[in-house]
Structures are given as structure tokens and as C-alpha cells.
Amino acid sequence: MSSSYGSLVKEAIVLLDKFGAGRQCLDDFIEDASNDLQDMDAQHKKFILDTVSGCIEHKKLLDIVISVFYGQNGKSLSRGDRSQFVIICYLATFVLDDIGFQRFSNIVKSLDIKKMHSFLSFFFANLTTWIQEEWNTIYDAAYVEEQWIGPLLRWRPEIAVLIDQLAVKISHGSQVKKAPIKTTEPQEFALTKPKPRALPMPELIPLQEKCKPVPNSTYRAPKETQIIEEIKQKNHQKTEELLYEANMKQFKCVKQQKSEHTKQLMSQIQKDLDSKLKFNTRYSSGEPSRNKNSNWSVKLNSAAILRQGALYDRHVEEELQRMERLTEGAREPSSFLQWQKEMREKDLQEELAKIERRRLEGRISYEEAAMARTRIMERNQKTAQLQKEETAQLMRRYAEKRLQEEEEMRDLVQQVAEGHKNSRTAKEKLQKFKQNIVKEVSEQKRELLRQALEEAQAELSRKFEIINEIRAIQSLPHVRLTIFDNTETAGHELLGEMSLAELKERLALLKEAQQIEQQEKREHILEVKQKKKKLLLEQLDTINLHKRALAHAAAIRKEKRKARPEVQQPVTQDEKLLALQKKLKDKQQERKRLKQIESNRAKASEQNTAHTVLNTGTHNEKSLGGKSWEELELNLERHIEKDAPYMVSQRETLMA
Incomplete structure (x- = not known):
């Protein structure tokens, strides 16, 4: 049964890794997993799904323990084993009373013994110290002590025995690896009762292969949204700058100087x-560059050197053609x-x-x-002044009338409040009736829970019997013979069948041929590089020669230009x-x-x-009997909003 539970735990580890990589909804994930496990037994399927859902629900509590464990032993552990430790921690904390110690020990022994020994010793050594304190920060201290810490302390002696057994297995395995191979010695035949054959050591379960992680681009937000946001921010910033520039430069045309727009148009x-008008420019001598340090060295790549060499060659051909035309009788278009x-x-x-x-x-x-x-502003100010005077007159008319209506509304509110006092007794009776209904529902719920618990216990006892039967079947020995000869073929009678020794010899010959081919390629590449380097050096010589000639011609043109008188034409x-x-x-x-x-x-x-x-202030104080102007204004707004909510308040009209 241990191997069966080990396979179930491995299935749970695979599902937990999938959920951590996918980060989808828990209900949808459990539903998809149940559809994938339809061919499995119902009990095994329930165990796997309950384990995975429990690990996800109590992720905060389990991550506290696993994160510190990886922080202390991170060099000797891999990230792929994290789900394995999470499931073992969940089974020890929440499900140990339900599955029993024997099943838990079988599950631990089916996994990597060395890793399980280090994790269990770490977990139970720090259980009552910092682990309990961290759990108390998430849940109530009394609840943590009663539900989790207490049961784990009761199981601590059995867990200590299990840890010692794992340590013995680890030491025995290391001794077996280091012990030399012993030769068999013949013994005399004795008619005695044979000793029972010892149970063979369980084979180490191969570690699960690491799954390829999902690339980050799958769950990364698309770049288009980020690019659009950046463009929006840049456009917003640009509009603010243009608005500020327009506000600062709107009166700039009053000055006598030319605006920037005018200068840009002119240029x-x-x-x-x-x-x-730039046609036949090759016959005209252009203006030389004004940079004094024109002989600075510029680093060129091979493509630039070849392009510049070809350009100078083309210039030389054009100059030769021009000289031929001049010798034949052509003229330069100077006039x-x-x-x-x-x-x-x-x-x-x-x-x-x-x-x-x-x-x-x-x-x-x-x-x-x-x-x-x-002129328009003056006209608008006059009309606004007239409107303000009209609104002030309307306010004076309605002030006294609204005050009377307010007193009448107060009387009506008092009468309505007295009528609401009789409804309190009816509310109290209704509340008592609801409480009786809640008590009846809770009693029925307890009865249903008790029946469900009895059914679960019967189901659990039946599972125990099946587990014992499977464990007895799996305790039978397995005989394996491992004999292998490198010089013999597999015997499949194929045309190209080879033994291992022949295959190694052919691979060695193929590797030697590949090395020879690579050496020939290197020699060919070096030869091509040397030819290219020689060509580039020749092109650099021609480029330097043309540069010196152009610099000399530019100096001559500059001296001629200085000798000419500059002519300025006034606008x-x-x-x-x-x-x-x-x-x-x-x-x-x-x-x-x-x-x-x-x-x-x-x-x-x-x-x-x-x-x-x-x-106006003194006149209103006399007419309204001590009422301030602000109180009258507030009362008028309140009554206008009650009677006609769509009307604009007097304060808003004044603000406008």
C-alpha cells in the first residue's frame, strides 16, 4: 500500500505544480483535475483532490514553514521539490489524525528519504517556537493551540521514531555504497530448518523530472498597452508645453522683432x-568647411572604407572626363x-x-x-449687473414667505414622529420569531452532521482493510538479473544492428572526421580574412591621398575668397x-x-x-427682525430645492 500512496502523492505533487504555474481559479482547477482522473478509483481520486485543495486553501500557513526551510537548506534543494514539502507539511498538520500514523509513515518512506528526514526534523524542532508565533499572527492563538499545535505534540513521539528510522536507512545506504564487493564462499550442506528470507530493501523511487516552466511572456501583459500609455503621456506633456508656450507668447506680436514662425518661413x-537652383553643381566650386580641426582621425568599419574608396574612384573618373571635355574645347559655366x-x-x-x-x-x-x-466685455458686464439686481429683489420677496412655510413643516414632522412610536413593539415580536426559527435550523444541521460523520467512519474502516491486503501483496520479493555484454548485439536481426563496442568505435571515428573538417574551415576563414585586410589597407591609402588633395584645394579656395571684397546689399x-x-x-x-x-x-x-x-445689509436687518443675511439666503435655497429640485440655487447664480 505504501507504493500506492506514494503514487497518489506524486499525482498530487504534479497537480499542485500545475496550479502554481497556471494561477487559475481553484474551483475550475479542481473540476478539470477531476475530469482528468475519471479512470482512477473514487477513493484515490478523492484523496488526491482533497490534498491539493487543502494545500491551496492553507497556502499562507504552509508557505511560512517552507520559505524558512528553503532559506536554511536552499543550496541542497531544488525549487521543483517545493510542492513535495508543502504536501507533507499539510498531511502532518491537518490530516494526520484522519489517515493514521502508519499511512503517513508509508507515504514519507515512499519519497526521498534524505529530504524527508531533514524536513521533518526541522518542522518538529521549531514547531513550538517561531512557527507557532507566525501562525498566531494569522489566526487566533487559542485556535492554533487547540486545532494544530496540540495534535502535533501528541504525535511527536511516533514522529521521532519515524525520524530515527529514516536516519538509520540513510546511514545504511551510505555504508552499502562504500562497502567493497564480497565474493561468495561455499558452505557445507546442513539439514536444518532454513531461516526466513529477509525482506529486500525498497528500491529508491526515481525523482520526478522537472517540468519545463511556462515562459514569462504567457502571463505578461502585452507591450502594446504600455506603449499606448507612454504615447498618451508624451502627447499630454507636449500639449501642456504648447499651451504654456501659447499663453506666454500670445502678446509677442506687439514687439517690433520678427517672430520665430517668420524666421522659420524665411529660412x-x-x-x-x-x-x-542647384543644377550643374559639379562644375561649381563649393565653400570649404570652416572646421579648423578637419584632420581629426575617424574610425571606419570595413563597409565604410569600401564605400568611401569606391566614391573616390568615381570622383577620379568624373574629373578625368571633365579634363577630357576641356581639352576638346568645352567651357565652364562661370558666367x-x-x-x-x-x-x-x-x-x-x-x-x-x-x-x-x-x-x-x-x-x-x-x-x-x-x-x-x-467692447464685448463691457456690454456683458452691464447685462450681468442688471441680472444681479433682479435676483436680489426676488430674494427679498420670497424670504418671509419661506420662513412661514418652514414653521408649518416642523409641526408636521412632530406629528409624524409621534405616530412612529407604536411600531417598535411590532418589530420586537418579529425579531423573537426569527430567533426561534434560527434555533430549529441549527438543531437539524447538527443531526445531519452526525449522520455524515458515522458514514465517513464506516468508509474509512473499509479502506483500512483494502490497504492491508494490498500491502501483503506488495511485500513479495522481486528477482532481477542484470547481465550485459558490450560486444554482443541485441539479437533483433536488423540490417544495421551493432554492439555497444562497435557503436563507440564508429562514434570516435566520426568525431575525428568532424575535427578535421573544422580545422580546414578555420584555415579557409583565416585566408579570407587576410585577403580582406589587405584590400582594406589599400583602400585606406587611397582615401588618405584623396583627403590630402581635397584639403589642399579647400585651402586654395579659402585664400581666393578672402582676397575678394564682400558686397552687402541693404534691404x-x-x-x-x-x-x-x-x-x-x-x-x-x-x-x-x-x-x-x-x-x-x-x-x-x-x-x-x-x-x-x-x-442693503442695514435694511434687511431692520425688516427681518435680527435675522442675518446668510441665514435668509440658506433658508431660501433649502425651500427652493424641496419644491423644485431642478431650479438653480441663488448662491450658484451669484457665483456665476
């Missing part, structure tokens, strides 16, 4: 004109390039004048819009631009005058509102 137009430069500067001046006119027109339209905005002023600038100044002066008038009006209106507030 873009200049680039477009240059790109359109055409001068006319091209003049036309380009003329177009640029016209484009700059157009941009300046557009800028001035935009500023004038902005000034006109600002003046129109001030022509247009009559339309002058007229627009004058109009803009007039609009700005008019807007300043409107702002001054508006500020004077605001000061005068503040003084008038202060006088009116003082006068």
Missing part, C-alpha cells in the same frame, strides 16, 4: 530656392552661375518683403480684435510696409486709451458696489 524659403546668384538674391528680397507685409497685417488684425473684445524698404507700420502704431495707441478708460470705470464700480452692500 525654409531660402532652402527651397537653393535646392531649385551663368553669376547670373543665377543675382536672380536668386532678387527673388529672396521680394519674398522677404511679402512676409513682412503679412506680419504687419496680422498684428493690425490682432489689435482690432483686442479692441472688439474689450529695400517698400512704401506699403511704411504705411502698414504707421497704421499699426495708431491701433496700438487707441487700444491703450481704451484700457485706461476701462480701468477708471472698474474703480468707480467697485466703490458703488461697496456702498450698496452696506445699505
Whole structure:
């Protein structure tokens, strides 16, 4: 029966590993496991499912013990054995009274003896110290002492005997491994009663192969959501920056300097004109680079060296062709390039004048819009003042009327409260009736639980009988013969059948042939590398030669350019631009005058509102007999919300 329970525990270990890897719902997992174990006996199936579900439900208590055990013995243990220790801890803590000590010892002996010995000695040595303290932090101390610590202490003597047996087996196994092989000696035949044959040592159960862990990408959130969130944050930050920039630069057009947008447009137009007029550039001498340290060494890879060498070769061919055309009588287009430069500067001046006119027109339209905005604000302020005066008059009318209605509502509330006192006696009777029903249901529940316990005990006794029968069958010896010859074949009569010695010889020859082939490949690769290195060195020499020639030509062009006088053409002023600038100044002066008038009006209106507030406050105090203005306002809002909840309160209208 020990091997049967060992196989059941292994099935439970596999299921617990699957649940830890899948992290799915417990009910769904148990249902799927029961469907997979349909061919198994009902009792064995129930034992496996109860063990797995119990380990998952008491995961917090079991993880406390297993985590510390791995912390102390983590070097000699693997993570794949964690489920094995969890199940043994669960059986010893929660199910030892139900299954009995004999079954528990058989289960422990069916697993790895050395690991079980170390775990049980660790668990029962620290049971009443830090393990009990950690469990008390999760559950009540009295409950832990009564349900778990007490039963384990009662089983401690039997567990100590089991631990000693495991230690003896471990020491015996080590001695058997170290003892030398003894030769058999013949003994004389004696007609005596033969001794009973000793039971053979149980074979070590092979460790379960490690399952391939599920990749992290299966349970990792998709990257698309994270990328979308990052893009949203960047866009939000960009909009905030643009809004701040727009708020800070909205009055920048008032200044006389050009805006950044205008400068960007001018530079873009200049680039477009240059790109359109850049034809026959190979005949023109470009401007040399202004970097003084132009001879700095740059590290190039092989591809860059080959590309640059091919480029210089193509330049050399083009230069040779140009020299051939010149010798045949062709001319360089120097006069055409001068006319091209003049036309380009003329177009640029016209484009700059157009941009300046557009800028001035935009500023004038902005000034006109600002003046129109001030006029609209004045009109809105007048209408708002009239609405405030009308609401104040309505509030004065309704204040006294609502106070009277409030007193009437108070009287009605008192009458209703007196009628509710009679309903308390009826509630007390109903509560007593419910308590009687609860007592009857609890008595019926106890009777059903007692019947279920009797059925479970009968089922358990029947299981004990079956276990004893299976254990007697499994105690029979097994005879195994292990004789193997390396030079003989398996005898399957196949065409390519070989013995182990022949197979090893052929593998050695194949390995030697592979080494020779690899050596030839290495030599070929070294030869190709040397050829490539030689080619790169040649290309580097040509590149350095061309660089020196280009630097010399650039220095000559720079000296010629310094000798030429620089010609500066002033920007022509247009009559339309002058007229627009004058109009803009007039609009700005008019807007300043409107702002001054508006500020004077605001000061005068503040003084008038202060006088009116003082006068209205004294008048209301006299008319309402000592009631403050705030109390009247709150009462009016309360009654308006009761009668018509869709109406806007007076405070909200004032805030608006």
C-alpha cells in the first residue's frame, strides 16, 4: 500500500505544480483535475483532490514553514521539490489524525528519504517556537493551540521514531555504497530448518523530472498597452508645453522683432530656392568647411572604407572626363552661375518683403480684435449687473414667505414622529420569531452532521482493510538479473544492428572526421580574412591621398575668397510696409486709451458696489427682525430645492 500512496502523492505533487504555474481559479482547477482522473478509483481520486485543495486553501500557513526551510537548506534543494514539502507539511498538520500514523509513515518512506528526514526534523524542532508565533499572527492563538499545535505534540513521539528510522536507512545506504564487493564462499550442506528470507530493501523511487516552466511572456501583459500609455503621456506633456508656450507668447506680436514662425518661413524659403537652383553643381566650386580641426582621425568599419574608396574612384573618373571635355574645347559655366546668384538674391528680397507685409497685417488684425473684445466685455458686464439686481429683489420677496412655510413643516414632522412610536413593539415580536426559527435550523444541521460523520467512519474502516491486503501483496520479493555484454548485439536481426563496442568505435571515428573538417574551415576563414585586410589597407591609402588633395584645394579656395571684397546689399524698404507700420502704431495707441478708460470705470464700480452692500445689509436687518443675511439666503435655497429640485440655487447664480 505504501507504493500506492506514494503514487497518489506524486499525482498530487504534479497537480499542485500545475496550479502554481497556471494561477487559475481553484474551483475550475479542481473540476478539470477531476475530469482528468475519471479512470482512477473514487477513493484515490478523492484523496488526491482533497490534498491539493487543502494545500491551496492553507497556502499562507504552509508557505511560512517552507520559505524558512528553503532559506536554511536552499543550496541542497531544488525549487521543483517545493510542492513535495508543502504536501507533507499539510498531511502532518491537518490530516494526520484522519489517515493514521502508519499511512503517513508509508507515504514519507515512499519519497526521498534524505529530504524527508531533514524536513521533518526541522518542522518538529521549531514547531513550538517561531512557527507557532507566525501562525498566531494569522489566526487566533487559542485556535492554533487547540486545532494544530496540540495534535502535533501528541504525535511527536511516533514522529521521532519515524525520524530515527529514516536516519538509520540513510546511514545504511551510505555504508552499502562504500562497502567493497564480497565474493561468495561455499558452505557445507546442513539439514536444518532454513531461516526466513529477509525482506529486500525498497528500491529508491526515481525523482520526478522537472517540468519545463511556462515562459514569462504567457502571463505578461502585452507591450502594446504600455506603449499606448507612454504615447498618451508624451502627447499630454507636449500639449501642456504648447499651451504654456501659447499663453506666454500670445502678446509677442506687439514687439517690433520678427517672430520665430517668420524666421522659420524665411529660412525654409531660402532652402527651397537653393535646392531649385542647384543644377550643374559639379562644375561649381563649393565653400570649404570652416572646421579648423578637419584632420581629426575617424574610425571606419570595413563597409565604410569600401564605400568611401569606391566614391573616390568615381570622383577620379568624373574629373578625368571633365579634363577630357576641356581639352576638346568645352567651357565652364562661370558666367551663368553669376547670373543665377543675382536672380536668386532678387527673388529672396521680394519674398522677404511679402512676409513682412503679412506680419504687419496680422498684428493690425490682432489689435482690432483686442479692441472688439474689450467692447464685448463691457456690454456683458452691464447685462450681468442688471441680472444681479433682479435676483436680489426676488430674494427679498420670497424670504418671509419661506420662513412661514418652514414653521408649518416642523409641526408636521412632530406629528409624524409621534405616530412612529407604536411600531417598535411590532418589530420586537418579529425579531423573537426569527430567533426561534434560527434555533430549529441549527438543531437539524447538527443531526445531519452526525449522520455524515458515522458514514465517513464506516468508509474509512473499509479502506483500512483494502490497504492491508494490498500491502501483503506488495511485500513479495522481486528477482532481477542484470547481465550485459558490450560486444554482443541485441539479437533483433536488423540490417544495421551493432554492439555497444562497435557503436563507440564508429562514434570516435566520426568525431575525428568532424575535427578535421573544422580545422580546414578555420584555415579557409583565416585566408579570407587576410585577403580582406589587405584590400582594406589599400583602400585606406587611397582615401588618405584623396583627403590630402581635397584639403589642399579647400585651402586654395579659402585664400581666393578672402582676397575678394564682400558686397552687402541693404534691404529695400517698400512704401506699403511704411504705411502698414504707421497704421499699426495708431491701433496700438487707441487700444491703450481704451484700457485706461476701462480701468477708471472698474474703480468707480467697485466703490458703488461697496456702498450698496452696506445699505442693503442695514435694511434687511431692520425688516427681518435680527435675522442675518446668510441665514435668509440658506433658508431660501433649502425651500427652493424641496419644491423644485431642478431650479438653480441663488448662491450658484451669484457665483456665476
